[in-house]
Amino acid sequence: MTFLQMLITAIVQGVTEFLPISSSGHLILTPVFLGAEDQGPLIDVAVHVGSLLAIIVYFFRDAWGLVRGGFSTVGIGKAPEQKRLFWWIVIGTIPAVAFGFFLQSQGYLDSFRSTDLVAVNLIVYGLLLGLADRFGRQEKVYEDMSLRDAIVVGLAQALALIPGTSRSGVTMTAARFLGYKRVEAARFSFLLSIPAVAGAGVLIVPEIMEVGGDLVTEALITGTLTFFAALATMHFLMRFLRKASMMVFVVYRVLLGIVLLWMF
Template sequence: MTDTMTWTQSIVLGAIQGITEFLPISSSGHLRIVSELWFGDDAGASFTAVTQLGTEAAVLVFFARDIVRIIAAWFRGLTDREQRGLDYRIGWYVIFATIPIGVLGFLFKDQIRTTGRNLWLVAIVLIVFAGVFWLAERYGSKRRDMEQLTLRDGLVMGAAQCLALVPGVSRSGATASAGLFLGLEREAAFRFSFLLAIPAVTASGLFSLPDAFEPSGSGLQASGPQLLVATLVAFVIGYAAIAWLLRFVSAHSMNWFGAYRVILGILLIVLLSTGVISAT
């Protein structure tokens, strides 16, 4: 059965999307948890994907100069070998690294929207990836900056991005952890993570637009104006979250987020075990 989403629900969920999309705590996981706990239903994978367009717009605005420079360098480098510097290479890294999640996202789109949103899975993944953060911080040398980014880095981080198809993983957390394992500095790992997310998340949001308006879909059903407002809220808060996160990770460990994930995961297990909320 489909329930109509209220304006309060759409604004709250848009704000949560903005806050959690870039922090390595999983936006899709938080939207799934909050919509079930507070509203008694699932906002749906399509709502999540569409509101991600707002946070990706925040990335486009925040990194506008970098993006324009990279695109211009990429086009110049196609015809002039002398123009094939770092920005040209990063353009190719993003393209190649986006292919895996594009293929897997298309092949497993039905599972992502159904069994992949089980809250038991979300709880387990939240805790497990806190351990991944700890390992990345413990064993990553964190000595290389963006100037030293390679195709291998891009491909490995692109493969890690595929894990974000599972709610609870965190796109930025998975890709940034991979970057740390490869020896990148935290800020460099997160910066490339944001750039890497742009094609995949934008395509996912546009692809999900028809489903978000499908009356027969399961979960909470948002209207067009509600989706628009939720996306705008996600944009504004997401922009502020990017600025804060880049400052934070330049001097602080990802383990702070890992600790939060463990606490949230344990709390979720307790709520599920006691029947306070339903897993599906």
């Protein structure tokens, strides 16, 4: 990859990971529009790890609360509220992990890197996001998370393994249907992503050790650039959702999906 492609890939990931418009779909589309080779799963994971580090930095207080909750689970310290939330995040992660292993074992992941599939999912899940944001109540905050809510949003997160769905988009959709405020739906979504993205990063370590060389350097550079792009995007989104609805993202998704179906 050239530095320009790494920079563009990082910006695309850093922006689209947190806006509900599908980062995986845009990562598939990026080399198509650049006329370059697909960057491959290693770069995809590297940019997701960059996004993960940005989440931990931006939501450091919440992330540290989950760490305290994990320690409380094994009898170190007393943080009952954080312990409860820690377990809801863990339980909410299980569907995505199980679905991911199933797709990987059956060899479906590579077949999902399809422009047509991205286009259809952009439209379908974009419309669902619009319905949830229009009719969902604005009552709950992250601390109100229950076991039922964790399972529902966790099941929604599993769908995001299919490109074009958008992990942040589909989890925010589920959270809005459950009555969470827009900002809290985003907060819930980002914190729920921590275990899933961290797990993907750990799983790719053996592959990184095997390939070595230029590809690892490219992954490190792209991941670092993604970190900074992701921080800026989260700051924008959290401020934006305090004042506006998600309709602009719905319109963008539907229009992009239509354009892709027309072009390809």
